[in-house]
Amino acid sequence: xxxxxxxxxxxxxxxxxxxxxxxxxxxxxxxxxxxxxxxxxxxxxxxxxxxxxxxxxxxxxxxxxxxxxxxxxxxxxxxxxxxxxxxxxxxxxxxxxxxxxxxxxxxxxx
Numbered sequence: 001x002x003x004x005x006x007x008x009x010x011x012x013x014x015x016x017x018x019x020x021x022x023x024x025x026x027x028x029x030x031x032x033x034x035x036x037x038x039x040x041x042x043x044x045x046x047x048x049x050x051x052x053x054x055x056x057x058x059x060x061x062x063x064x065x066x067x068x069x070x071x072x073x074x075x076x077x078x079x080x081x082x083x084x085x086x087x088x089x090x091x092x093x094x095x096x097x098x099x100x101x102x103x104x105x106x107x108x109x110x
Contacts, residue, residue: 009052017045 020041 010049013045013048013052017041 021038
């Protein structure tokens with residue numbers, strides 16, 4: 001949705017600049033006045049685009065940071081879960097080893 005609004009805004013800016021350009025070119029003004037108006041329109045449009053790019057960069061940075069934090073949390077949770085599972089497996093193996101040692105000791109007594 002945000003990207004769609006951004007595209008619409010960008011299209012609006014481009015359309016406005018083109019429309020203003022044609023309007024100025026066909027206006028009954030002196031060449032110097034027309035050039036000044038074109039220069040001002042380009043400067044305004046450039047400023048608007050620059051602001052929009054800056055805002056988009058900030059939004060992308062913010063979203064990337066949020067996604068990184070969410071990923072880090074999920075990774076920590078997964079590692080923690082695996083750690084508990086590994087501990088359970090180690091305990092089970094140690095128990096089996098003790099059973100085997102007892103059975104081995106009984107066999108050596110016979």
